Amino acid sequence: MAYGMLALGCAGALGLAACGGGDGSSAPAQGTLQVSMTDAPACGFDHVFVTVSKIRVNGKPNVDDSGSGWVDIPVTPARRIDLLSLTNGAMAALGKAALPAGDYQQIRLVLQANAGKPYANAVVQTGGGGDEIALTTPSASQSGYKIIRPFTVAPDTLTDLVLDFDACKSIVARGNGGFNLKPVVTAIPIVVSGKVVGYAPAGSRVYAERGGEVVKGTVATSEGVFTLSPIEQSSTTGNVDVVVVPPASAARGVGIIRSVPVVAGASTTVSTPTAPIVPPPSTFNTVSGTVTPMSAEASLRALQTTGGAKFEVASTFASLTTGAYGMNLPAAAPVVGTYQTTLPIPLVPDATVAGRYTIEATTSTGAVKSSSVDIGAGPATRDFAF
Numbered sequence: 373m374a375y376g377m378l379a380l381g382c383a384g385a386l387g388l389a390a391c392g393g394g395d396g397s398s399a400p401a402q403g404t405l406q407v408s409m410t411d412a413p414a415c416g417f418d419h420v421f422v423t424v425s426k427i428r429v430n431g432k433p434n435v436d437d438s439g440s441g442w443v444d445i446p447v448t449p450a451r452r453i454d455l456l457s458l459t460n461g462a463m464a465a466l467g468k469a470a471l472p473a474g475d476y477q478q479i480r481l482v483l484q485a486n487a488g489k490p491y492a493n494a495v496v497q498t499g500g501g502g503d504e505i506a507l508t509t510p511s512a513s514q515s516g517y518k519i520i521r522p523f524t525v526a527p528d529t530l531t532d533l534v535l536d537f538d539a540c541k542s543i544v545a546r547g548n549g550g551f552n553l554k555p556v557v558t559a560i561p562i563v564v565s566g567k568v569v570g571y572a573p574a575g576s577r578v579y580a581e582r583g584g585e586v587v588k589g590t591v592a593t594s595e596g597v598f599t600l601s602p603i604e605q606s607s608t609t610g611n612v613d614v615v616v617v618p619p620a621s622a623a624r625g626v627g628i629i630r631s632v633p634v635v636a637g638a639s640t641t642v643s644t645p646t647a648p649i650v651p652p653p654s655t656f657n658t659v660s661g662t663v664t665p666m667s668a669e670a671s672l673r674a675l676q677t678t679g680g681a682k683f684e685v686a687s688t689f690a691s692l693t694t695g696a697y698g699m700n701l702p703a704a705a706p707v708v709g710t711y712q713t714t715l716p717i718p719l720v721p722d723a724t725v726a727g728r729y730t731i732e733a734t735t736s737t738g739a740v741k742s743s744s745v746d747i748g749a750g751p752a753t754r755d756f757a758f
Contacts, residue, residue, distance in 0.1 A: 521559030654704030
C-alpha cells in the first residue's frame with residue numbers, strides 16, 4: 373500500500389510578519405497554512421506522480437467549490453511529485469498562505485490536468501519498462517479532491533494538520549491498461565501525533581491499525597528501517613496494532629504487535645536492528661474473484677482474525693472494466709505479541725488461523741459484503757454480487 377501526506381502548518385498571528393500578514397493592530401488574528409506531501413509503500417508501482425496546483429480550505433464542511441469562504445494556497449509553479457519517493461515520514465513542501473484564525477472543516481487538493489507527456493499525473497508499473505501511464509483524475513483539476521476533518525487555527529499558536537494520502541488504495545485499474553485516481557485521504561493534527569519505529573525485512577509493508585483499519589502505512593527500507601508517522605496519539609483514539617507483511621519474495625508470514633502506545637511528539641520503538649520483526653517462513657496462495665456489477669467500483673480487503681481482533685493484511689480494487697480482483701496472501705500462521713518496553717517483544721504463532729482470511733468487499737456507496745476463505749492448501753475464489 374502506498375501512502376501520500378500533506379502537512380498543513382497553521383501558525384498564529386505571531387508568525388504573520390514573515391508571511392505577509394497584518395500588523396496586529398485592529399485586524400482579526402490570522403495564521404499561516406503551510407503545505408507539504410509524503411508517501412509510503414509502492415504496491416506494484418515504481419512511481420506515482422501527481423502534480424499539485426492548489427490547496428483550498430474552508431470553514432464549512434458542505435460548501436461546494438463555487439461557494440464562499442474559500443482560502444486558496446496556490447502552488448506556483450505547479451509541483452510534480454513522485455509520492456513513492458517520500459517514504460517513512462519524509463515530506464515535500466508545497467506552499468503557504470496567511471488565513472484567519474478560527475475553525476476549519478474542509479480541505480481540497482487540486483491537481484493540474486494532464487496535457488501530454490510528460491503527464492502531470494501518471495504511474496509507472498513495476499516491471500513495466502519505465503513507461504509512464506497517464507493517471508485519470510476525475511474532478512481533480514476542477515473542484516479538487518475533498519477531505520473533511522475539523523481543525524482549529526488558534527491565535528499565537530502553531531497548528532499542523534497532516535493529510536495522509538493513501539496512494540496505493542487510491543489507484544484503480546480500469547482493465548484496459550489505464551488507471552484512475554480515486555483518493556483515500558485522512559487528516560491528522562500533528563500536534564497530537566507521534567510515531568512508531570522499528571525494523572523488519574526489507575520491503576515489508578508495515579501498517580499501524582486501529583480496529584482492523586489502517587491508519588498509517590509505510591514500507592521498510594533496504595536496511596529494514598520503518599517509521600510510521602504521523603499517528604494520532606493513543607490518549608485521543610487508542611493504541612495501535614503494528615502489522616508487518618514481508619514481500620512475497622521473502623516467503624514469510626505476518627507479524628503482529630498488539631496495543632502499541634502512541635505519544636504526541638515522541639517515538640515508540642517496537643523492534644531493533646539486532647532483533648527485527650521477522651515472521652516465520654510461509655508459502656503464498658492467491659484469493660481472486662469478480663465483483664458485480666462493475667459499477668460498484670469495489671475495494672477489497674483481506675482480514676485475519678486472531679485473539680478476537682481483526683487485522684488487515686492486504687487490500688486491492690476490483691477492475692473498473694472487468695470487476696476482477698486478486699490478492700496474494702501468506703498461508704502460514706501469523707505470529708502475535710503484545711507491546712512491552714523490554715525488547716524484543718515475544719511473538720507466538722496462532723496456528724488456529726493459518727491460511728484463514730475474511731475477504732471484505734465495499735462498494736463506492738458504502739455497501740459491504742464479506743466471505744471467509746482458507747488458502748492454506750491452495751488458491752481460493754470468492755465472487756461478490758451487489
